[in-house]
Amino acid sequence: MKAMILAAGRGQRMMPLTQAMPKPMLKVQNKPLIEHHVNNLKAAGITDIVINLAWQGDKIKAYFKDGSEFGVNIVYSQEVEGGLETAGGIIQALPLLGESFIVINGDVFTDYDVSSLMQLHLQPGEAHLVLIENPPHNPDGDFALSHLSPESPKYTFSGISRYQADFFNGLEPGIRPLGPLLREKLSKHLVSTELYIGNWDDIGTPARLTALNERLA
Numbered sequence: 001m002k003a004m005i006l007a008a009g010r011g012q013r014m015m016p017l018t019q020a021m022p023k024p025m026l027k028v029q030n031k032p033l034i035e036h037h038v039n040n041l042k043a044a045g046i047t048d049i050v051i052n053l054a055w056q057g058d059k060i061k062a063y064f065k066d067g068s069e070f071g072v073n074i075v076y077s078q079e080v081e082g083g084l085e086t087a088g089g090i091i092q093a094l095p096l097l098g099e100s101f102i103v104i105n106g107d108v109f110t111d112y113d114v115s116s117l118m119q120l121h122l123q124p125g126e127a128h129l130v131l132i133e134n135p136p137h138n139p140d141g142d143f144a145l146s147h148l149s150p151e152s153p154k155y156t157f158s159g160i161s162r163y164q165a166d167f168f169n170g171l172e173p174g175i176r177p178l179g180p181l182l183r184e185k186l187s188k189h190l191v192s193t194e195l196y197i198g199n200w201d202d203i204g205t206p207a208r209l210t211a212l213n214e215r216l217a
Helices: 033-043 057-064 085-097 179-187 206-216
Strands: 002-006 048-053 073-078 100-105 108-110 127-132 154-164 191-196 200-202
Touching: 002 033, 002 085, 033 048, 033 100, 048 057, 048 085, 057 073, 073 085, 108 154, 127 179, 154 191, 179 191, 200 206
Parallel strands: 002 048, 002 100, 048 073, 127 191
Antiparallel strands: 100 154, 108 200, 127 154
């Protein structure tokens, strides 16, 4: 199975740290945040990785090259300046990903074991999302658990998921956010979910990055 790490975002809220550096290259425990994902994927047995690039993407490419120094094989999906948003980025990278793949946001830090996603038996056209308890910056959550009614309490999408490639059938390449697509497919019972109770941080502001590094010190 292959995995895609989303790393094309502009990182506006992380300025000035992202003025000349993509957010996934900011350091957690003295190594780039995205390197933690690469290492976790390798530990799970996933060595074929796709990384999408836009803002300052050359810094990521220069660091990882083809991935061989990290024990993996990395290919890149170069996007237009400004990026294609999440669904648009995945759609562009589909030819590189195969029929079923894992996607991880490059700007989260977690100890979630992605090997559990590899054991899922998804049907054609389906996706699976990992949800987490709502952090202070997203108190209302994003999605209810799929086996409950849409009116049930909502949890926050962790940015960790698995998709069948045909989940995106019929969608043209271009700028496309993921949230509306997930809500549409949830209503059609094509998206399953799980709730992860464990370590997870969204590195969305300089203060959150500082707090995470202090906690891990």
